Amino acid sequence: MKKYLYKYIVCVAVLFSGLSFAQQTPAPKQSQAISIVGATAHIGNGQVIENATIVFENGKIVRVGASATTQTAGKVIDAKGKHVYPGFIAPNSTLGLVEVDAVRATKDEDEIGNFNPHIRSLIAYNTESKVVESCRPNGILTAQIVPRGGRVSGTSSIVQLDAWNWEDAAVKVDDGIHLNWPSNFSRGRWWLGEPRGLSPNKDYAKQVIAIQDGFNEVSSYLNGSRSPKHLPNEAMNGLFKGSQKLYVHVDTEKGMLDAIAFAKKNNVKIVIVGGYHAHKIATTLRQNDIPVLLHRTHSVPEMDDEDYDLSYKKAKILTDAGVLVGLENSGQMERMNTRNLPFLAGTVAAQGLDKEKALQLITSNTAKILGIDDRLGTLEVGKDATLFISEGDALDMRGNILTYAFIEGRMLSLETHQTKLWKRYMEKYSRK
Structure with missing residues (x-):
C-alpha cells in the first residue's frame, strides 16, 4: 500500500511541477x-x-x-x-538569472571573486523562466542580461524573450563588460559600531588605483605573449579592441567624472549605468558623447535636500541637455518589476518630456546604447x-x-x- 501511495505522490508532484514551471x-x-x-x-x-x-x-x-x-x-x-x-528593450537586467529570490538553487546572478570578466551571463540565462514570460504581455521583448557582484561582474549579452535555449535567444553575444565603480561615500555599518549616515570613503583613492592597476595588467598581458592563457584577461580583449563597451555602474558625481577620465586614459568606450547624479554633469556627458542608462524612475530621493520628484524628471533634464538616455530598472524586485518598464517611460512623459521622446528611452535610444540599433x-x-x-x-x-x-x-x-x-x-x- 505504501509503495503505491509513494508512486502516486511522486506522479502528482511531477505533474504539478510541470504546470508550475514550464513556459509556453x-x-x-x-x-x-x-x-x-x-x-x-x-x-x-x-x-x-x-x-x-x-x-x-x-x-x-x-x-x-x-x-x-x-x-x-x-x-x-x-x-x-x-x-x-x-x-521595448530592458537593459541592465537579471531576467532569467534568478527565478525565486528565497530559493538559493534558482539564483545564478553572481560568482565568487572580485574580477570576473570571463563570467558570461548568457550561458546561465534560463529561457524557461516564468518571470521572463510575464514581461511579454507588457511589450518587453528584448533584454540585456547582466551579471552582478564583485568589482568586475562579468560579461552581458542581449536576448530576445521567446526561445528554446540561450543559443536561440541570443541577439548580441558578449556585448560588454560590467564594472562596479567604488563610491566616494560610504554608509556607516551600525552593526560594526560605525556612525550612521554618509561619510567619505577613506579607501576610495586606493580602490580607483586598484582598478587602473588591474587594467594595466590586462593590457600588458594582451600586448604580450598571452602565455600561459589567462581567461579573465582574455575576456577583456574585445573591450580594448573596441568591439565591446564598458558599462560602469556608478551614481555619484565624482565617481562619474573619475570614470570618464579613466575611460579616456584607457581608450575604452563606456556607458554610465545608474547615474543617480548624472544630471549634475550633463554637459560633460554630452561633450564626451557618453550615454546613460538611468536608474529606476519610480524611486524616492536619496538626499534630504533633493526635489521629491527628481527621479521622475531626471531623464528629461538629461535629454534636454543632449545626452543619449535609456531607462533601466535594477533594484528591489528588479526581475518581477521589469514588466513595469513602459510605465517608467510614461512617468517621464508625465513630467514634460514629449511622449514620443519618452518612448525612445526604452526603444531606439536603448538600442543605440547597446549597439543593436541595426536590428531593433x-x-x-x-x-x-x-x-x-x-x-x-x-x-x-x-x-x-x-x-x-x-x-x-x-x-x-x-x-x-x-x-x-x-x-x-x-x-x-x-x-x-
Whole structure:
C-alpha cells in the first residue's frame, strides 16, 4: 500500500511541477507575410504615422507607410483604432538569472571573486523562466542580461524573450563588460559600531588605483605573449579592441567624472549605468558623447535636500541637455518589476518630456546604447519584426493591453500565469 501511495505522490508532484514551471512553447518561425493595417504606428524615432500599414516577412519589416499608399501582403491584421510599437528593450537586467529570490538553487546572478570578466551571463540565462514570460504581455521583448557582484561582474549579452535555449535567444553575444565603480561615500555599518549616515570613503583613492592597476595588467598581458592563457584577461580583449563597451555602474558625481577620465586614459568606450547624479554633469556627458542608462524612475530621493520628484524628471533634464538616455530598472524586485518598464517611460512623459521622446528611452535610444540599433528599436524597413499591437497608449497601464506581439516575425503567445489568474478572478467578480 505504501509503495503505491509513494508512486502516486511522486506522479502528482511531477505533474504539478510541470504546470508550475514550464513556459509556453516558443512560437514557430514566420511562415507567411503579415500586414498590420489601420493602426497608429509609433516608429520609435519620434515619428508617428496615423492609419499606417506595416508589412513584414521572413522576420523582417519590408514596408512601412500610410495605408493609402502602402501595399499589403499575406495575412492582414485589422488594427484600426489601435497602436503599433517596436518591442521595448530592458537593459541592465537579471531576467532569467534568478527565478525565486528565497530559493538559493534558482539564483545564478553572481560568482565568487572580485574580477570576473570571463563570467558570461548568457550561458546561465534560463529561457524557461516564468518571470521572463510575464514581461511579454507588457511589450518587453528584448533584454540585456547582466551579471552582478564583485568589482568586475562579468560579461552581458542581449536576448530576445521567446526561445528554446540561450543559443536561440541570443541577439548580441558578449556585448560588454560590467564594472562596479567604488563610491566616494560610504554608509556607516551600525552593526560594526560605525556612525550612521554618509561619510567619505577613506579607501576610495586606493580602490580607483586598484582598478587602473588591474587594467594595466590586462593590457600588458594582451600586448604580450598571452602565455600561459589567462581567461579573465582574455575576456577583456574585445573591450580594448573596441568591439565591446564598458558599462560602469556608478551614481555619484565624482565617481562619474573619475570614470570618464579613466575611460579616456584607457581608450575604452563606456556607458554610465545608474547615474543617480548624472544630471549634475550633463554637459560633460554630452561633450564626451557618453550615454546613460538611468536608474529606476519610480524611486524616492536619496538626499534630504533633493526635489521629491527628481527621479521622475531626471531623464528629461538629461535629454534636454543632449545626452543619449535609456531607462533601466535594477533594484528591489528588479526581475518581477521589469514588466513595469513602459510605465517608467510614461512617468517621464508625465513630467514634460514629449511622449514620443519618452518612448525612445526604452526603444531606439536603448538600442543605440547597446549597439543593436541595426536590428531593433524602431519600425523601419530592414529591421527585425519585433513589435506589438496595443489597444491604447502602451506607456500608460490603462492602455497597455496587447492583442498581438511578434519577435522576428513570430507571433507570440501572450498567456502567462498572471493572465490566467486575472481571467480567473475577473470571472469570479463578474458573477456578483
